[in-house]
Amino acid sequence: MTTWYEEAFRPGSEIKGKWHGHIYIVERIIGAGSNGIVALVRRGNSRFALKAGYEAVDHQSEINSLVAIARKDNSFRNYLIDNDDMTVKGKDISFYVMRYIEGQTITDYLQKRGQDWIYVIGTNLLRKLTEIHQSGFVFGDLKTENMIVSGYGAVDLIDFGGVTPKGRAIKQLTEVYDRGFWSMGERVAEESYDLFSFAILLLKSLDHRNRFAGFAKMLPQNRELDQLTAIMRENKLAQQLSPFLLKALRGEFASSAEALRMWQGLVSGRKASAPKLKLPWLQICFAASVFLFAFTVYMMYG
Incomplete structure (x- = not known):
């Protein structure tokens, strides 16, 4: 039996926000945890991460927290792109959209x-x-x-x-x-x-x-x-x-x-307290100058 999220997040599927009307095209699932699933989606030429929660109450609490944090003058201000509901098999599923960040663990x-x-x-x-x-x-x-x-x-x-x-x-x-x-x-x-x-x-x-x-x-x-x-x-x-x-x-x-x-x-x-860099080239230059001086003296008086 196909679950709602397997159907909603099939590559190429279209997710349309019920209230804001934004349309996202699913590329692939990029994460799944105990409280929700995250997909890489595309809207126009831009890519985002879209998360839908398994439990409506818990997921809405997560969105509310993000909205409250993003209201402050901090680095999270532009984190939350959109939050809405999508309809899957006649059921409304809440989701939010955030910036997609490429990186490493x-x-x-x-x-x-x-x-x-x-x-x-x-x-x-x-x-x-x-x-x-x-x-x-x-x-x-x-x-x-x-x-x-x-x-x-x-x-x-x-x-x-x-x-x-x-x-x-x-x-x-x-x-x-x-x-x-x-x-x-x-x-x-x-x-x-x-x-x-x-x-x-x-x-x-x-x-x-x-x-x-x-x-x-x-x-x-x-x-x-x-x-x-x-x-x-x-x-x-x-x-x-x-x-x-x-x-x-x-x-x-x-x-x-x-x-x-x-x-x-x-x-x-x-x-x-970092150790000073060793500069062996100074010693080389000093040795070269001594050699040149000795050679010059030899040519003049030798």
Whole structure:
């Protein structure tokens, strides 16, 4: 039996907004999660990502959160392109349309460009989280799959299904990124919740041994902070970031703005303490000048 989303998102299918009348042509499905499905669509010469939710109430809540965040003067202002309903088999399905961003996962990006790019990516991701927090929300389900890295470390968040108003119970999560999973805090929408997930995301991205796959299978009584600090000890870059990471894991930041300031301090401190470049060409030039001087003296008096 064909499901409604298999019919609606068949390549070449036409999706028409019931209220705004915009028409989108489906190219292909690019993602599917627990709360919805995302397709790459085309309208005219422009390409977008269109997301339809499985549950009407949850999906409308996600749209409302996005609209509220986009009202602020921040980087999300042009994120939401359209939101409407489409009719499939006589049933109205709500959807929203967002910018389509081509990029890579943070893991792939670091493998290709080098782990030092974590400083730039971390700065940009923290800025995004700070903007969401200042709008009265928490992202909630922060993980490598829910962000895209492009260009020179630019970061875009791509799934807002876990966005939750501050003070409420987190509505969507992924266990290894969740502080409740590690018995290090409650599943409440606080800025510190996202900062914990941020620290886990960085450690997971820097860990060459892929230990998080094993962490997900561990019994609750065996999950300890020491398992995370082991990654910091073994990875040089994670070790440099450990003052920040430990503070985020322990929930010691008062806000994401404070976390961003500390992160920027680590980045600027790293630049200031960077070793001076060795310039062997100076030694070569000096040796060449000595040789020329000696040769000139020899020709004059030899």
